[in-house]
Amino acid sequence: MKYSGWPESGELVVGEVDEITDFGVFVDLDEYENKRGLCHISEVASGWIKNVRDHVREGQTVVAKVLDVDESAQQIDLSIKDVNEHQRKEKIQEWKNQQKADNWMEIAFGEDIDDERYSAIANAILADFETLYDGFETAAIHGTDALEDVDLDDEEVDAIVQTARQNVSVPYVNVTGYVDLRCPTGDGVDRIKEALQAAEGDDDEVPEEIDLEVTYVGAPEYRIRVQAPDYKTAEDALESAAGRAKTRIETDGGTAEYHRERREDEE
Template sequence: MDENIWPESGDFVVCTVKNVTDFGAYVTLEEFDGKEGFIHISEIKAGWVKYVRDHIREGQKVVCKVLNVDTSRRHIDLSLKDVNEHQKRAKIQDWKNEQKAAKWLQFVAEETGTSEEEMSKLKLKLFENFGSLYSAFEEAVINAEAAFGDLKMKKKLASSIVTVAQSNIKLPYVDIAGYVDLNCYLPDGIDIIKLALEAGNNVDKEEGVRVDISYTGAPRYRIKVIAPDYKLAEAVLKRSAKAAIDTIEHLGGKGEFHRHNDTVKV
């Protein structure tokens, strides 16, 4: 991570205990380029602590809460007692996910022949836009290369990230489908049907939702929606079908929606 990036007060961080003293413990922050922090004896455990070593030891991995950051002194005050078990487990999982994502990104670099300097810039972009590397890979699973549309990323990099993400992350989502019959017998009927399909495909979608429309045989077209949950998928499916039907009927054709009841949990 960039040397100039520091944690913020209230953040949870994964640390390795470096040195235990009578008045606290010095630790290194795993996610912040090994920056050093300090846990005062009063922040080790709720209540009175006689011996720090009874509660923490060198080499131990701990999750701490950031109390204060002084970048000018390069000093970080931390608390161990302010982290409950749920927060500890969640943070450790996030940290492990981030380690996996960093390895995946290294694989992307090797696969695409991207330089270390360029990958460092890409990492910063992904952090800024997604909050973490792992979140960027999750978005790649859901939205494919479209997830990186605003980043001006090279196509080969985006494609490689999507491939790696889809091979390693299996997110729970709902896959549902429906059909629209679109008919238009005007001279420009084919163009009108195309406009209707575009309207159905470009319907407003919440983040993490994908709509795919495919031809199954005249006059029927299949609308497939992938979303994080059934309620959202159903709403988008109906919205897509309505947009296609409204468009074709406005232009002189006819449309009809048929629900396909199969749903698949992946």
């Protein structure tokens, strides 16, 4: 999706070097429809420049800072030298994510989706998410719940979720904790097994985006591993699992102690 308007001064833009002259570089802006900017030779690189072609080439993708926009003159002034390496990498990643989101929109609603419908769906998503990519990524993680406040009909939500779950690579993090379970009653072994089952939880207690596993380490210690989309979600799930085990074993007359690291005497 290309914007039909104009970029703003100070904005970082991605473009392709279209023409190189003795006085500067013309850049076609990839994110804006039919917009072209000029990067004066003095803004191509720091220091004295003998030959512009020593710094850029035709067809090269560059990140530039918008210095000035004159809509009446149809002129956009750019600077390549004012963009540091961190900004360049961050902007390129943002641009790549935008291209992915555009592709996912076509997968979800067809390559022949008209501009009016595309804009309506995109604007609905952008009302609740910073970017289209963020909307699709969240839908891949949380399903239809992620889009419950977005102004889309059920079919559109289902299309986005299905496309997201088939195409979005969701980042995951892993956290580990340990719980010591003891039960002095005659049927203590069975009570501990029930406490471990409680730790694993059911579908209502463990959302589908979370992978939770409880394994035996060595009496009385049990390991809880959680894989989740982010650390807060993972930590919350880990503590909840330990809490369920603790509640269950204490109800049956036992004790539980949660800790994040292996006990030294169990190493």
